[in-house]
Amino acid sequence: xxxxKEVLLCASAIALSGVLGAHAxxxxxxxxxxxxxxxxxxxxxxxxxxxxxxxxxxxxxxVLEGKPSVTELxxxxxxxxxxxxxxxxxxxxxxxxxxxxxxxGLGPAxxxxxxxxxxxxxxxxxxxxxAQLFVDTNSIPSIAVGRIEVLKDGAAALYGSDAIxxxxxxxxxxxxxxFEIGGSxxxxxxxxGEYDVxxxxxxxxxxxxxxxxxxxxxxxxxxANEKEWGVQPYANNPVGGWSAISNPGRFVPLGIGAxxxxxxxxNVNDVGCEPLxxxxxxxxxxxxxxxxxxxxxxxxFQFLTEYNRQLGNGAELHLELxxxxxxxxxxxxxxxxxxxxxxxxxxxxxxxxxxxxxxxxPGAFPTGTVAALFIGRSFGLGGYPGTGSSQEGSxxxxxxxxxxxxxxxxxxxxxxxxxLSYSTTEGxxxxxxxxITGLTSAxxxxxxxxDPNTGFDPATGTVPYAPGYAxxxxxxxxxxxxxxxxxxxxxxxxxxxxxNPGYVPGLxxxxxxxxxxxxxxxxxxxxDLLVFDAVFSGTSNVQAAGGAIGWAAGAQVRRESFEVxxxxxTDLSVTPGPGGxxxxxxxxxxxxxxxxxxxxxxFGELQVPLYDNLDMQVAVRYEDYGGSIGSTFDPxxxxxxxxxxxxxxxxxxxxxxxxxxxxxxxxxxxxxxFVSAASAFKAIDQFGNPDLAPESAFSFNFGALFEQxxxxxxxxxxxxxxxxxxxxxxxSNIVAAAVTALRAGDLSDPILSRxxxxxxxxxxxxxxxxxxxxxxxxxxxxxxxxxNIKTSGIDLRLGNTFGAMQGGGEISxxxxxxxxIEYDVAPYFVEGVSIGGGDYxxxxxxxxxxxxxxQWKANVFANYALGDHNLRAVMRxxxxxxxxxxxxxxxxxxxxxxxxxxxxxxxxxxxxxxxxLGLSVVNVTDEDPPFAAFDLNYDPYTHNPFGRTFKINxxxxxxxxx
Numbered sequence: 001x002x003x004x005k006e007v008l009l010c011a012s013a014i015a016l017s018g019v020l021g022a023h024a025x026x027x028x029x030x031x032x033x034x035x036x037x038x039x040x041x042x043x044x045x046x047x048x049x050x051x052x053x054x055x056x057x058x059x060x061x062x063v064l065e066g067k068p069s070v071t072e073l074x075x076x077x078x079x080x081x082x083x084x085x086x087x088x089x090x091x092x093x094x095x096x097x098x099x100x101x102x103x104x105g106l107g108p109a110x111x112x113x114x115x116x117x118x119x120x121x122x123x124x125x126x127x128x129x130x131a132q133l134f135v136d137t138n139s140i141p142s143i144a145v146g147r148i149e150v151l152k153d154g155a156a157a158l159y160g161s162d163a164i165x166x167x168x169x170x171x172x173x174x175x176x177x178x179f180e181i182g183g184s185x186x187x188x189x190x191x192x193g194e195y196d197v198x199x200x201x202x203x204x205x206x207x208x209x210x211x212x213x214x215x216x217x218x219x220x221x222x223x224a225n226e227k228e229w230g231v232q233p234y235a236n237n238p239v240g241g242w243s244a245i246s247n248p249g250r251f252v253p254l255g256i257g258a259x260x261x262x263x264x265x266x267n268v269n270d271v272g273c274e275p276l277x278x279x280x281x282x283x284x285x286x287x288x289x290x291x292x293x294x295x296x297x298x299x300x301f302q303f304l305t306e307y308n309r310q311l312g313n314g315a316e317l318h319l320e321l322x323x324x325x326x327x328x329x330x331x332x333x334x335x336x337x338x339x340x341x342x343x344x345x346x347x348x349x350x351x352x353x354x355x356x357x358x359x360x361x362p363g364a365f366p367t368g369t370v371a372a373l374f375i376g377r378s379f380g381l382g383g384y385p386g387t388g389s390s391q392e393g394s395x396x397x398x399x400x401x402x403x404x405x406x407x408x409x410x411x412x413x414x415x416x417x418x419x420l421s422y423s424t425t426e427g428x429x430x431x432x433x434x435x436i437t438g439l440t441s442a443x444x445x446x447x448x449x450x451d452p453n454t455g456f457d458p459a460t461g462t463v464p465y466a467p468g469y470a471x472x473x474x475x476x477x478x479x480x481x482x483x484x485x486x487x488x489x490x491x492x493x494x495x496x497x498x499x500n501p502g503y504v505p506g507l508x509x510x511x512x513x514x515x516x517x518x519x520x521x522x523x524x525x526x527x528d529l530l531v532f533d534a535v536f537s538g539t540s541n542v543q544a545a546g547g548a549i550g551w552a553a554g555a556q557v558r559r560e561s562f563e564v565x566x567x568x569x570t571d572l573s574v575t576p577g578p579g580g581x582x583x584x585x586x587x588x589x590x591x592x593x594x595x596x597x598x599x600x601x602x603f604g605e606l607q608v609p610l611y612d613n614l615d616m617q618v619a620v621r622y623e624d625y626g627g628s629i630g631s632t633f634d635p636x637x638x639x640x641x642x643x644x645x646x647x648x649x650x651x652x653x654x655x656x657x658x659x660x661x662x663x664x665x666x667x668x669x670x671x672x673x674f675v676s677a678a679s680a681f682k683a684i685d686q687f688g689n690p691d692l693a694p695e696s697a698f699s700f701n702f703g704a705l706f707e708q709x710x711x712x713x714x715x716x717x718x719x720x721x722x723x724x725x726x727x728x729x730x731x732s733n734i735v736a737a738a739v740t741a742l743r744a745g746d747l748s749d750p751i752l753s754r755x756x757x758x759x760x761x762x763x764x765x766x767x768x769x770x771x772x773x774x775x776x777x778x779x780x781x782x783x784x785x786x787x788n789i790k791t792s793g794i795d796l797r798l799g800n801t802f803g804a805m806q807g808g809g810e811i812s813x814x815x816x817x818x819x820x821i822e823y824d825v826a827p828y829f830v831e832g833v834s835i836g837g838g839d840y841x842x843x844x845x846x847x848x849x850x851x852x853x854x855q856w857k858a859n860v861f862a863n864y865a866l867g868d869h870n871l872r873a874v875m876r877x878x879x880x881x882x883x884x885x886x887x888x889x890x891x892x893x894x895x896x897x898x899x900x901x902x903x904x905x906x907x908x909x910x911x912x913x914x915x916x917l918g919l920s921v922v923n924v925t926d927e928d929p930p931f932a933a934f935d936l937n938y939d940p941y942t943h944n945p946f947g948r949t950f951k952i953n954x955x956x957x958x959x960x961x962x
Contacts, residue, residue, distance in 0.1 A: 041607065042552035063916070063918065065906055079103050079152050080101060094125065094431070105823065108127065108132055110164040112159055112166070112167045131728050140170050145171070150166065151166050155654075158621065160603075161623065163656070181200075182956065208310065221297040231937075237894070242279070272500055273487070298328055316408060329396075336378040342375055420532050433587040484507050489508045490503060521582075546615065547612075553603070553604040560596060562661075575589065603621035629694055654698075660689075663688070675735055713796075727849040730781070737833045754779060787828040797817075808867065809866035820842075825840055875903050880898050882895060883895055922951065
């Protein structure tokens with residue numbers, strides 16, 4: 001990497017020496033520049049068609065496509081790949097209600113998101129499988145956005161870390177005059193509708209303006225089974241939400257042996273499995289996605305007010321205040337989660353449900369059975385007793401942002417821009433789970449009357465009294481209840497209503513018992529960001545052949561903090577639980593965290609008009625993280641050559657640097673991921689790493705632009721070369737290596753240290769060694785510096801406006817496409833085992849640390865404008881790609897994820913009396929998302945699952961209107 005920097009610095013020095021020594025006397029007059037400061041430069045007056053690949057989307061552009069939400073807008077961009085925002089439960093581990101940007105498929109943490117050119121705080125919950133913090137774009141009020149600038153190029157030399165893949169700058173509108181109110185409603189099959197209402201007021205004074213915008217959005221929940229493809233039979237997709245740890249479950253008969261309880265036979269499947277809707281394969285498997293939502297109920301409120309004033313000395317004061325709140329009040333999930341450890345779920349033959357089962361099914365258990373080990377989850381096909389169906393949790397996020405700037409010019413025409421901004425987001429997550437000890441106690445008849453966190457002790461056979469309980473404890477009596485794991489306690493399937501022929505009234509689990517068994521795991525996480533910016537710019541007295549040299553220089557100080565406050569039951573230092581991972585069967589606890597860091601930076605930039613037709617940008621930045629992370633010096637060179645009136649060439653090269661975020665340096669986080677060897681979701685523990693090195697990249701871009709008459713085109717080639725990217729080790733590869741070692745009988749293989757087995761002595765099968773995969777309880781992964789990555793591709797944009805047609809209308813056509821040539825990842829090592837590697841483009845990438853990456857995406861549009869009417873049609877195409885996982889890991893299905901082409905229609909009318917009407921039909925032909933071997937049977941990172949969607953927008957303006 002240092003050699004790339006040296007080359008760039010030499011190139012910069014040569015270019016500057018040639019300029020400074022060549023033309024100090026320019027006689028052609030001053031070069032005239034626009035007054036716009038575009039994303040990618042700090043120099044006021046930089047031309048909007050400068051050397052950098054910047055796409056600008058205005059509010060008017062978005063109106064022509066039905067005012068899409070920020071999530072829809074980002075997903076549709078050709079340069080974005082593998083984004084969150086539609087269905088996040090299985091795709092992103094608990095990020096419901098959020099959205100992010102992922103340019104070039106390099107990860108949301110590597111795209112810098114700005115609001116009015118200034119940084120915004122991270123969302124406090126990271127993308128679970130990647131440990132990446134990101135800016136939640138759902139917190140940005142869409143009604144306040146005037147335009148969005150997308151810089152598709154590395155920009156660390158100007159903006160610092162996080163700008164490796166590019167920059168997305170949301171710029172709010174300050175030109176509104178009068179009052180504007182609007183709303184929209186959209187619907188598709190399976191939903192009760194989604195709507196938003198918004199209002200904005202703007203006042204334009206003689207030397208100031210003030211604009212305030214408020215918005216409210218509501219999304220109704222949509223169950224996964226509302227779509228025909230949402231819940232598939234086991235044979236169609238064994239990994240589509242099916243778990244081998246079910247309810248009804250299975251039992252291992254136990255008898256008295258020389259060393260205590262000993263397995264007497266293989267698994268006994270509960271006879272109620274299939275009548276209640278499960279599948280025998282060969283043990284009972286349970287589909288949990290039928291209890292989940294495709295869309296969660298969401299409420300979102302957004303507010304932004306900004307004030308701009310021209311002061312007497314020519315300076316301008318800018319103040320803005322933003323608030324956003326997202327509430328997911330009834331997040332739906334499985335009736336219960338599968339326990340990580342199964343060997344403590346023992347019930348005695350005296351259990352009333354057990355006795356009834358034996359009476360109804362003679363011979364089901366062998367002679368000599370004195371107890372049974374229950375292999376299953378607490379609640380399943382019968383639903384959660386408290387709700388009769390799904391279990392519920394919640395998510396809530398609150399964001400505040402205050403920003404101010406003071407800009408102007410000194411008497412010597414040097415511009416200054418001083419900015420101070422503060423933003424913070426507090427996130428709250430509540431997820432319910434079953435107590436480990438509580439279930440053990442309730443299986444012995446001591447439910448409700450004991451403490452679920454300390455209850456029955458199977459090692460001693462004692463039952464501690466619950467706090468405040470003074471009576472005599474008797475199993476199943478005197479306020480104590482049995483938990484019944486058999487199907488004879490389930491009246492009917494909670495989803496279909498199909499009755500259970502084996503149900504025996506009186507054996508059902510009570511609501512009181514369910515609520516006693518289950519409690520919330522809660523965390524409150526907070527991030528905040530304080531940034532001070534100082535930028536000075538101007539035009540030097542040095543003249544190049546094409547005009548005066550523009551310059552900018554500045555400094556930035558930013559303080560970041562990250563805090564996690566778990567509830568007492570979730571805090572491992574308070575409630576370690578029987579195994580040290582917390583009190584719950586599935587969800588692991590965590591530790592409190594309170595971390596902060598201060599980053600200092602200085603930077604400089606030159607805009608050099610080498611000749612009338614050749615412009616160059618040179619930028620450098622020094623950024624210091626302090627401590628073990630250290631500092632970096634990153635240069636950038638960009639140039640544009642206007643070959644003639646029609647053709648221009650542009651290019652850039654730069655180095656980038658990104659230090660680890662605070663959540664990656666220490667602590668333990670746990671995500672829930674499907675482990676194919678265990679055929680169930682398991683806890684994947686992610687350990688932070690204080691020894692992380694920063695990641696760095698060298699990238700370059702070159703392209704050509706053509707414009708003639710109403711036709712314009714751009715073609716850009718990009719190339720990124722990463723070193724030491726910060727990744728999370730991939731659990732599926734660790735598990736595969738561990739299973740290989742077990743099957744080979746190599747119990748000394750260090751890769752096995754990454755696996756915790758729930759039955760290390762395998763009392764279930766009596767083999768004396770862990771089973772190959774079925775006994776996996778949890779997997780340990782680390783946040784590490786991963787393998788080098790090289791990616792390159794091509795962006796193509798075409799547009800043509802045919803001008804006034806016969807009858808007065810105007811037709812325009814356009815194309816926006818991105819083709820990824822390569823995404824080569826080197827192998828890396830975990831405990832000496834080589835992991836991964838290869839070209840990840842054109843893959844689902846569920847077996848590695850990246851996201852879905854179709855090789856190409858394209859949007860084609862045709863637009864017809866006639867007076868106050870506008871009609872627009874858009875074709876969107878996403879290329880097919882493969883599921884790279886081995887057949888066993890994807891249930892033997894879904895090797896290829898098909899291409900998808902959809903068509904959208906939009907109509908807009910500027911009606912009389914300052915009304916604007918918009919009608920939209922998205923996915924006119926009602927295409928289902930292509931099948932993928934995933935929990936919801938499609939790829940939520942890539943495809944829209946909603947089918948044909950109808951939307952109406954209505955806006956009314958009062959007063960000046962703008």
